[in-house]
Amino acid sequence: DAGITQSPRHKVTETGTPVTLRCHQTENHRYMYWYRQDPGHGLRLIHYSYGVKDTDKGEVSDGYSVSRSKTEDFLLTLESATSSQTSVYFCAISDERINYEQYFGPGTRLTVT
């Protein structure tokens, strides 16, 4: 299995509070991605990174920001959590040297009350 960890694995927070989710990899892959998974929607890309300090928006980026100061860490921040952001969040990594195959972390279940 690819070395990807996510923390925390579960979190309950209140509306309006900031939340940061962490993705950590030990594979030294260049590309990292944040998805959210909701019933009936599959996985939707929030943000992605193609290198240290290089990030871009995905299809559902509103209300989220990201940062990548080191190759191994990719942080997702919900600046002011809302109930619509209750979801399961997955991090993935890929490497252009293996045709961008994506490998996924175990996920973080976030509940916003």
Added chain:
Amino acid sequence: AQSVTQPDIHITVSEGASLELRCNYSYGATPYLFWYVQSPGQGLQLLLKYFSGDTLVQGIKGFEAEFKRSQSSFNLRKPSVHWSDAAEYFCAVGGSSNTGKLIFGQGTTLQVKP
């Protein structure tokens, strides 16, 4: 616009029966195609992939998929389903861009009857 459609939200098959999960895509360039499986409470695991060459690709756990360009399809098959195959299956498409972004279908939940 690029998209992936998995027409079947939920499929039930008997153990030992054959399985086919459908995937249709819309993608302007030559696609990279993937199937992932997600067991309850778990992350996604790559089952198989198609980049080029032979249009019938073999994956893990006895799965295979066939790329049909004329039908814009990449259907997943297994000749004999096991109870442990019960899970959610996702088809995804990407291209040879420099971002590696994937577009996922909505997923198909497979239930296996004993």
